Amino acid sequence: MKITSLGYLRVESPDAKDWATFGPEVLGLAVSEDPLGRPNTVALTNDDRPGRIVITEGQQNRLQCAGWELPSAEDLADAVEELERAGVAAQRATAEQCEAARVRDLVSFTDPAGFTHELFYGQLVVPGSFKPGRAMSGFVTGGQGLGHIVLVVPDLVQSLDFYRKVLGFRISDEIDMGGNRLIFFHVNPRHHTLAIMAIPGMRGLHHLMLQVDSVDDVGRAHDLCLDRKIPLAMTLGRHTNDRMLSFYLRSPSGFEIEYGWGAQTVDDEDDWVVTHMKSTSIWGHRPGDAPAPGCVEPIQG
Template sequence: MGVKALGYVIVESAKMADWDHFMADVVGTMRGEGAPDGSAFYRVDSRPFRFWIRPGAEEKFIAAGYEVADAASLESLKAAVAAAGRPVEDGSAEEAAVRGVAAFFRTSDPAGNGLEFFHGDKRDDVAFVSPVGVEGFVTGDMGMGHAVFAAPNFNETHDFYRNVVGFRDTDIPRFHFSDDPADPGMGMAFMHADNGRHHSIAIGEMPQPPSGCIHLMLEMKTIADVGKCHDRMRAAKVPESATLGRHVNDQTFGFYMQTPGGFDLEIGCDPLVIDPESWVPTAHLQPSEWGHLWAWQKALEEQQGA
């Protein structure tokens, strides 16, 4: 038994008001109750929070929390992670209660990306009500979405997620962003958990960004809600990282925008749902079927046209 799904993320920030505006007024998540003093919970479903934003001196992605089946699975994974030479720290009962889990441990992958693994996830009967009218987010067995991290030591980090943690390969491409035949390209690994989401984690062969994360993804229920969120982004003057488009590998329709923490948030809908047991890994040659013009591409085009 491997990882069930992405359960929650933890972010530290000196821009708590900016995060509140972004999460509630732009993304449309619901403010949660019970966060420790000075921090904030944001929910997208029946879990008390999916985003925990807490005060810090700098903008930093702290951890992605992934769920495993039970206490025995958690102990087995902890032993495997420690045997692989990664640091392991048990969370206290008080820390577990704040997270809404039975137990968890902290660690990091070989590239230094922050991780938590837990079992015993909490749910409640509080109805999700978006402050801006989002119909809802797709979660359930597929978890809150996905996280994408940088891994300059790509092969080592890929091996960790596949052979130590238990994620399985979905799409293993090497993207080339120039016509230079000497361009080595950039390796990517899109990996699925024990659910139908195309990938619950992905890593890219690139330097670590200051934020500690490349992007997170949330799935909305309708194209209309994705479009309305795009309008809210523009109205709030949130930097657009990539225009509307559709990916090749997971078929998600959506866009990317920059969070107050410096990493991106992908908002999408209508993705491919896989059978995690029978899926045969692919290796697509390009990231997007159409659209997804990135901000750096726009800047380069403007520079070349000047």
């Protein structure tokens, strides 16, 4: 399957309206107009593709879906056939759903952990339209996509098999952390676009990473969080595997935002060697004052 990037996220949250200020004023995201004019929906972006992050008001904090980009209609058709061969039912979107996602076509399916995913092609681009919500240099996107996400899954082996064998994600490396095994996957030069860790009986979005163009953007955002008393999940630090310098803040919807700079890339797939580490960070990333994540919940039923 030819997944090339993480194209978008959709999230449900009782506090969706808070993103109208949190997104631009804290993260520097731009507000996008919702194509369907839906009330109580906040659409944001970190580049010239409007609506990469959409938060809709709902009863709970949860990931509604992750959208994965494919190069063409032919690749989408091939992907549907691959899903069917793997016994995964794919549902074709309506014209209204494609309009809401700002794509030419998409299909949705559910993975073994219970997450909804969408495969799409033809995402809307409006050249020169991105204007950050506050003064900053911008974000690293392009061929690397929106950023990366980390998901909590109930069964690591089951999810690992699905993402590798069905969706075609490639392992970058692994980290052993407090008895948990974190597995990092890449689909483009970004060191990882997805990572998974297992907590039996639990499922949810742990964090979304947004990578900025300048280390000063990280410092200014960190100061802004301190000034506004926004809870930090982890302090400034540098990761062992992708060398990202970052900190983690709690979003209004319970999951964390990793705000970072300077990650290494997978420049040559053929020469990449998978390794594993015993710590997530070279320095820093100490626990902050934020409460436990609110977007990771027990699986019901």
